[in-house]
Amino acid sequence: MNHKITEALITEQLEQQTFKSGAATIKRLPDPQLDTPMVVTLDQLRAYENNPRQTKNPLYDDLKASIKARGLDHSPPITRRPGEEHFIISTGGNTRLAILNELYAETKDDRFFRIHCLFRPWQSEANALIGHLAENELHGALTFIERAQGVAQMKALYESELSEELSLRKLSERLRADGYPLSHALIGRMLECINSIQPALPNTLLSGLGRPQIENLIILKNSLTKVWNKYDDSDFLEFWLMVLSMHDNGPDSFNFEVIRDQMLGQMAAMLGQDYHSLELDLEIAGNKNHLDKNPLSPEALKTIEANPPQPITSTAASTDTNQHSDPKIDEYSEKQEDWLDDAGDSLEKPISQINQAERQPPSNTAECSDSERQAIIDGHIVSPSNETERVTRIKQQVAQVLGDTLPNFEENALKAIPVMAGGRMANVSDVWYIEKQIDSPAELRHQISLLVSDLAYFANIKGIFATQEGLGFGFDKLEHDSSPTSNTVFLLLTSLLRLNDNHSNEQLPAPLSAALFSQILVGSYDITIGYNPAKDIGLIRLPDVELVKLFRLIRLARKLVDYCKEEGLGHAE
Template structure:
């Protein structure tokens, strides 16, 4: 039997019947993509990353804004979407661009600032999002040290929350690298230390942009001070943190990026002396020795007697005033045959430090080392007076005051002798005509010192100073000690400037106080190569290469391998080769060490004139760079001579 077909009226009725009821909510938009791709988004569908490590305004904000206003968004930000969120979120940097787009759309109403393309990447995790922002800002070098430190601390907490356990720093560095944020473990250690111990104490200084070199020095001072605190064992270790905070918080100022280190050191020494009861001199000896030994990577345990001898003797005196007198006479600082390390710290003039306990229990320094003297005569008188028991001790106090006055007189005489110029033993008629533009009075056979006025002396110093540099007292004392221990005399700019032709140049690198003279402890082939490589890298930084944080550095030091003249070169990468100054410097450094010049970079003789600023109107090397180039060439010539002598022998 054939099937009956519905009539047209029946079909019409069925078509007009309502469909089944919808039991789910309608979908107004598509879900997030499952793969990376470019998508078009609008401002109302995009939000900033709410855990952005950048806390301060981007210093290039106005420049970026004008660029986007002029040509539109040329570098679309990377976006992602948290699970359950109805909006996209900035990933791997781009919050600044998003804020600028919002401002420009409000100002102009232009649709190109409202709707644009972005690169979408599927969501991975909160830690991956934070690592992406840190990596992006690290690549551009936009973050301050404290911003990056707080970001690393947040990343550590997030990774530990996801792992459900505490992560050691090595594992933290490994997991961050997997997420695309490569950071050395030593950097992580310093950043976490900054957040825990320095951020609460110096917030304004850190927010102003205090950088890694200052942080490293501050950490070194804190660790050394804590070791001294623990060695004295006068108060619980938990009391060190508040004492450190109270001492350093005094130096926190807005807009400051460099600490006054001589004052910081003085305050730390005073705090340690007040809290432990020990005299300033053995504390300063311990502090300077720890800083120097750690800088040289020498073991404090192997040299415990040299580091702690004076302080141990002082603490024994405080704990047991009736104990027999203690003598401490360490050997002078010399290199041993095993490792070339020093066996002790001397006073810089070849004489060992002798710490002898006097009859009254007060320490007397038979031979005072630079930096180990008590701070003032008053402090010594007060210390002696506090232990006054009878008239005999009062007489001793008066005797000490007399000795202090005599010591001060001798120090003043020594300072005058050091400032006095060296009188010439010969004089010619042509010499008398030299005036050096009025900076130096004409020499004469008699009474030369009286002719050198303070005004002329200062004019001469000013004329020979390229960029002023103030050397910390602690650094000067250590440099003088090292020079004398190697059989030479330390270079003193102010004294040498009046009898030779040095130049001073400060800056990010250590200052050049004399172009020609080379101190004894820098005259080994390894030391010369190290110094040459540092100067070459400094010159490279002026040219925009070998910058801190660069993944590719064409100037490669060779002092560890003991080869060449201190460095070798690799060709510039494509981005670096766009910089003409970088090409000039590369060719110049290649010529100094005899490597073939690059055929694609400038090779004509005028290259030297371009660098020195004598050929074109372009800016050549500034004076502080030129001084270092002269010094580098001088070191290369000395190293070359040593290598020739070694080859001949």
């Protein structure tokens, strides 16, 4: 039936309800199943939140200038997790995205807001992470710790997928299959770095500490763990991290030898062992064989066999010392002998060739009896040395080959005024003489640090460590018990480091010059002098052993200062 179209009919049709569908409303089209070019806006795109790179790209400013002038030359690949609204960077391009956001905020230019991208279907979290690792690896853009953290994340993702723990070898195989080949040995070092270095050196690692330095630290940590376990059954890792954290000052300040020296020094204090004994233990733990490094020729072996080292005549003093020896010192001496044997065996010149005339007593003592000579020698011994005759003999052999002559205490006691002061870390047999082996700034600082360690141990002062600058030692969170003995050594050491320059006399127990010279060196405050009665200023006179070591320290420090002046290091700029 035909109806005439009228205005009323049209109005009636328009006012009728529309057709209703029972299907759900589609909010967005499904993502493509193949790689597909598309245009997205900045508000649709996010950076990959697990990007292993944590430091700023050093070429960031250059890239920004290039993109501002030319636009994007390479479209960043993007992807999207199932069910999520925003796209994310797929395999590299997070720096470019950050630059685009900056440029759009600065210019409001639409060419930075709408960008052409290549969409890639989502595969897995592991695939996304390994894509960023591989992309950064191609450009050499990751630090060692960033790579290590990425590998640790990959390990966690793989183990979550497989519900089992992966060995290093299996992890290496899985990474290789996914396009990121790494040896299982390197993976082990990466994970060890995260466990035992990153907690102590986070800033230094992120700033670019290199793989060789990290591997040296790992080797040192493993060797020191063996040494620690020999004397203590507690966890070494806590001690390791505590000491290592003091060196988180950036790659430019990293000094492996300083770290090693401080580790041994702190271990010696914690374990109650001798520094040199621990150093020898460390050499053994690290499987370092001095004899292999200095192989002897058959001719050298025959020379040594034909001319064995000649024994030094024992004295009553040394015999008495051996009768009252400390088992720990004996053990250290035996290890020191083993080490010196290795050094001495590599020298072709036997000790029998040492000038025997130099070893004869001077003529002015020829008329003395043996007992009188021994009395003179005994009178110069402040405290006996823990060094055995064999160690002394080998040291003489080393010095002879180097064109040097070590002072002989027993002979010099009859013609000079030498002293002997033994100790935990340093033995002094001559205050003034400086052997050629230690006559360099680095060795002088090392010897000074050993003397300072003995003085600090005597006064129960903690927090002192060796340095490779200044006088060879410094303080970190200095602790002392405020006893007269502790105050005395504390004032001495801080004065050497010029830490008392800003202190007034009211802040010190006595005028600094009087405290250092009159009391600490002489002890004149302990007696009445003129109209000045004895007075307790809270400081002691140094015992003879420590006084000898202080004199030796002063001698070495003066020599070190001379070197610094020659090199121009001791002058203010």
